[in-house]
Amino acid sequence: MFVASLAVGSQAWAQERKPRSPPAAASSTQQGDEHTVLRLGILAYMGEEPASEEWRDLQRYLEDALPQYRHEILYGDLDTLRGAVADGRLDFVLTNPGQYVELEADHGIGRIATLEHGHLPASNIAVGAAVVALRDRRGLETLDDLRGRVLAATAEDAFGGYQTVWRELADLGMEPSRDLDALKFTGFPMQKVLDALNEGQADAGVVRACLMENQPDWQTRYKVLSGRYEPALGCMISTRLYPNWPFASLRDTPPTMARQVAIALLRMDADTHGMSWGVPADYQVVHDVFRELQIGPYAYLRGTTLSGLVRQYWQFGMLLLLGLFFWGLYTARTEYLVRTRTAALEQALRDREALEQRMRAGQEQADHLARLSVLGEISSTLAHELSQPLAGVSNYAQSLLRRLENGRLTDDAVREASTSIVTLSDSAAGILKRIKGFARKRPGMRDWLVLRHLVDETVALFQGMQVQVPGIQVVDKLAPGSKVKADALQIQQVLLNFFKNAQDAMRALPPDQQRITLVLRQEQGWVWLHVRDFGTGMEDAALAHLFEPFYTTREDGLGLGLSICKGIVEAHGGQLLGSRADREPTDADLPRGPGMIFSLSLPLHEHDAKLGHLSAG
Incomplete structure (x- = not known):
């Protein structure tokens, strides 16, 4: 108990x-x-x-x-x-x-x-703060408007309740003890901060992110200074986010x-x-x-000035020499502690960097093995795909030999046969090139990519390695040229997993009913990519373990594909979701019915996000 x-x-x-x-x-x-x-x-x-x-x-x-x-x-x-x-x-x-x-x-x-x-x-963007004021207070809209005002907070050492805002003020060139009229620390619980606003004891107050959203009708009584909506939290915040x-x-x-x-x-x-x-x-x-604030473990960075010592020990004028002696000892000890602490911190940073390097190497190895597994599953008919252009090359070559033996070889016949041979050879080489590029092992590299181009390349790769492949319809609702910062190979790996799972889910359907819908959308600075199949869907018990390692509903599966995909998407700052299509809201692009919908989100390029908001307005 x-x-x-x-x-x-x-x-x-x-x-x-x-x-x-x-x-x-x-x-x-x-x-x-x-x-x-x-x-x-x-x-x-x-x-x-x-x-x-x-x-x-x-x-x-x-x-x-x-x-x-x-x-x-x-x-x-x-x-x-x-x-x-x-x-x-x-x-x-x-x-x-x-x-x-x-x-x-x-x-x-x-x-x-x-x-x-x-x-x-991701769990590294979860804690922040909101600076609130009464809605009818004029002249208070941004953090810069706090100059000469009274700010209420729980305590000076409260991280989400004061220190995160302190950092934002420092970036604006403001020192709270100098540029504010007063700082009022109310103590816990945090409700005392709102009480100070309601009673007129403070102009603005610092509260933890998402606290206001739990207050009934808060938007009719309060406003958030320099507020911005954070989709990751679903709340209005005034500061950056922390772990x-x-x-x-x-x-x-x-x-x-x-x-x-x-x-x-x-x-x-x-x-x-x-x-x-x-x-x-x-x-x-x-x-x-x-x-940056020189507090907590880094308070020693503020140092000790001679003028401060004089002000502190002025009443001991007769003991000035003794005070200077002890000050010298104190300075020597502080320097020793600084060197010791700095050495310890540097060693900790080196150890952390070494650990991160080993973790990255392990992740790259796991991603490579996962890509090889996907290739092994969807390349079962690769020999058939290559046999068609090779058979065409052979037929055209034999035709040229027969014409030569019969004396009927003309320039037009040579030109026609050679052109067809080159076209078929290029087709076979293109299939092999795409497979080789996807299978090669290399470290992760992120760059700004046009997402629609990456989607088209992945669809071509998936369809180029199979005989009977489901039809894939791409519905693009993004602004032309919309970009995301991502590792193309890793995102391709996630999409191929989606396509392969969709194909497996529709094995029992007639070929003309096997189809996949892929929808690209922009929502509040994020790009969402939805892949919908029309199979039987998953049971609730399986959905509860969807992204767990080694959990699979297939007899020959390892249960690592979606788990690795989830790690890839979260490492890009996005999220990976899976749901049954018969429970989603009705949508013209993603109609309700049997099947599954897998979705991933990625942060949109800042310029594209602004264009999206302008066009929406």
Whole structure:
């Protein structure tokens, strides 16, 4: 069972949370505890009750997945969690990416998983902030309008509640302590920020991204400064996006417990349990924020000035020489710590780069094997396709020999036969060239591509290697020349998987009923590519495991094709979806009926996205 508590200073919590030691463990056993205690601290930015409701699915899942432990959870603000980690009263902590980076530097905690959301293209674009003001406030439309105003936020060390906005203000050349009239820190829960706006105590306030969308009729009462709609979140934001919340273990957490929790989290499914977790994300962008603002682990970059020391120690005028002596010692120690920390960070960066290089090499190998598997499946009739032009070449050559032997060989006959031989040879060479280009192994290369051209090349490759191939109808709703930044070979690999799966799903249909519809569309800065077949579709049980590795509905399948395709699309910043066509809304291009619809999205070239918005307007 979970034991929830918000007050860290309570006697019961303090007794349970003392650092581990053999005597304490023995005492716990003597008191009759059945299981080892698993202690988790969670940041409650909206207060204890909302946090308990938000993480209830996680609580129940961990209780079921790890019954060998007695689970205890602490909901608290930033200071509460910081104190609990410093005192060793937790095994794990779930908090925002900003506090994670600080605790990682100060106490050596390490992330074991990163929170995912099913509607997001990737877990590295999930956390941001919105700066809101009352809708009737005039002169407040952008972040630059905050000069000389009062800004409310939860706390100075709140990442999504202040620091992300601080970075945006710094990019505008604004220093909050200098250019704002005042900063009002309300503390948690975050609802206090909105209360300060409603009571006229502040001109604008900082809230976490998507918090406003949970407020009833918020658009009639508030507005978002420098707001832009982010399709990945479905919310209005004022800042850049950062990685999602990490689940981290403490330095003294038993490795066995940490490993069991990590495995349980990675098995958590969003459809079944309300959320899912992925491998730890890269939080270097959070380090970049702290480095630019010179806070947290990079506060040492602000340095210590002589004038500041004079102002701090003016009352010790008689002890000036002694103060200078200690200042010298302090400076020497700071320099030593800077060199030590810098060396550690550089080593960590080198280790991370080496790991990323190995991961890229493994991904390239997996992509290559997947392409070879696709070729093996759709090239079964390749010999038949090549035999036709070769047979034509042979016939024309034999005809020339017969005419020569009969004395009937003319220039026109030679010219006609030679032209036909060249045409058939070029056709056979073209088939082999496309197959060779698709099968070759090379590192990933992304470039700006016209998506329609890539689609046409892929259709030609698919149809050129088979005798009886379904008809493919391409419906292009994109602006002419619309571009995406992508690896052509990898996107071709995804499309060929779509076509092959569609062909397999329609094997039982008569040849004249086997057809594939491919639709290209633009939606709010994204290109969507939909591939629809008219087969029998998939059962709900199979849909639930659609993109899982090694899951397949075919007897001879490996279950890796769609899993690898999902990784390719997400690496491009997009998302991959699959659904039954009989459940989709009625659409003239994608009519409702039997079959499946597979869709992928890619970010549209910025220039093309602007043209699309203008044409839509």
